[in-house]
Amino acid sequence: MNITTIGLDIAKNVFQVHGVDAHGKVVLRKQLRRIQVLAFFANLSPCLIGLEACAGAHYWGRELLKLGHDARLISPQFVKPYVKGNKNDANDAEAICEAVSRPSMHFVPLKSIEQQDIQMLHRVRSGLVKERTAQANRLRGLLSEYGIIIGQGLAQVRTRLPEILEDDKNGLTMAARQIFTDLQYQLRERDKQIAAYGEKILMLHRSSPASQTLGAVPGIGPITATALLAALGDGKAFDKARQVPAWLGLVPKQDSSGGKPKLLGISKRGDVYLRTLLIHGARAVVKAAAKKDDAHSRWINDLVQRRNVNIAAVAVANKNARIAWALLARTEAYRPPVPASV
Structure with missing residues (x-):
C-alpha cells in the first residue's frame, strides 16, 4: 500500500483509519483499538495524517510526529462539510482525510x-x-x-x-x-x-524569559502572559501578526455581499478565556491613557472620543495580541512608547 494521506478519527477506545494514495484512491479502511494505534503507525511509511482537534488530539499528534508522520489538527467545524451521508466513525475518518488534503485548509497549532x-x-x-x-x-x-x-x-x-x-x-x-x-x-x-x-x-x-517579555506590554500581566505563551508557543504557527487577533475573535464579523462591505461587532471566535484576559487588561490601559501623553495614549484617547471606551478597549486588545505575536516570533524585547516631552 502506497498511502500518502490518512484521516484518523480518534476516540477513547475505538479509532477509525481512512487512507488514500497519491491519486486519491481509497487503499485503507481499518478500525483500531487504542493499544494498536501506535504500533500500526510505526509500521507505516511517513505520510500526512489529519485529526480533529478534540480531546486527546494534541497527545496523538505529538506521538505521530515522533514516528515521523506529518500530523495536523483540524477544527471540527472545517471537517463537517466533507462528511458524506450519516455520521459514523468511517464517514468521519473519510471526511478528515479529505479535509486535511485541501491546500487552503486552516490547521490548529499543535501544542507541546x-x-x-x-x-x-x-x-x-x-x-x-x-x-x-x-x-x-x-x-x-x-x-x-x-x-x-x-x-x-x-x-x-x-x-x-x-x-x-x-x-x-x-x-x-x-x-x-x-x-x-x-x-x-x-x-x-x-x-x-x-x-x-x-x-x-x-x-x-x-x-520564563518569553513570559516576562510579554508581561512588559501594558495590559498584559503574568496571567495573560502565561496564557498567551500556552496558546501561541513560539508564534510560528501564524504567518502574520494580524492573524492572531482574528484567531482570537478580536476583529469585526463580516456580513458583506455584492461588493458592499458590512462590518458587525467582534466575531468572538477562538479562545474565550484568552480574549477576556486581553480585553480586561486593555480596559486598564484605556483608563490609564487619559493621564498620559505618548503617541500610543493619544491614539487611545482619540479613539475613545470618536467611538467609545468599549471599542477602544477591544482595539487595544487587538494591538496587544499583534504585539505579543511579534515578540514571540521575532524574539525581541518590548519597546515602550516614548512620551511627547522626551
Whole structure:
C-alpha cells in the first residue's frame, strides 16, 4: 500500500483509519483499538495524517510526529462539510482525510507538553474562580430565603457573612447557621486554592524569559502572559501578526455581499478565556491613557472620543495580541512608547 494521506478519527477506545494514495484512491479502511494505534503507525511509511482537534488530539499528534508522520489538527467545524451521508466513525475518518488534503485548509497549532502544562494551570484556576462565584451566589440566594439580602460581589459576601452569623436576632435557626458556616468555610478554601494557583502561575511567569517579555506590554500581566505563551508557543504557527487577533475573535464579523462591505461587532471566535484576559487588561490601559501623553495614549484617547471606551478597549486588545505575536516570533524585547516631552 502506497498511502500518502490518512484521516484518523480518534476516540477513547475505538479509532477509525481512512487512507488514500497519491491519486486519491481509497487503499485503507481499518478500525483500531487504542493499544494498536501506535504500533500500526510505526509500521507505516511517513505520510500526512489529519485529526480533529478534540480531546486527546494534541497527545496523538505529538506521538505521530515522533514516528515521523506529518500530523495536523483540524477544527471540527472545517471537517463537517466533507462528511458524506450519516455520521459514523468511517464517514468521519473519510471526511478528515479529505479535509486535511485541501491546500487552503486552516490547521490548529499543535501544542507541546509544556504548553499543555501551562494551559492546565489556567484551566484549573479558571474553574476554581467559577466555582467560587457559584458558591457566593448560592450563599446569597439561600440567605434571601431567610429575608437577609446581601449585595452582589464577593467583597459584599466576605464582609456581611461574618456579621450575619454573629447576629443572634436575624431569625436564623441553629441548623441554618451551621450550614452557612460550612459554606463560609468552603468559600475561604476556594480563595486559598485560587491564591495557590495564582502563585504557581506567577512563579512560572518569573522563570520564563518569553513570559516576562510579554508581561512588559501594558495590559498584559503574568496571567495573560502565561496564557498567551500556552496558546501561541513560539508564534510560528501564524504567518502574520494580524492573524492572531482574528484567531482570537478580536476583529469585526463580516456580513458583506455584492461588493458592499458590512462590518458587525467582534466575531468572538477562538479562545474565550484568552480574549477576556486581553480585553480586561486593555480596559486598564484605556483608563490609564487619559493621564498620559505618548503617541500610543493619544491614539487611545482619540479613539475613545470618536467611538467609545468599549471599542477602544477591544482595539487595544487587538494591538496587544499583534504585539505579543511579534515578540514571540521575532524574539525581541518590548519597546515602550516614548512620551511627547522626551
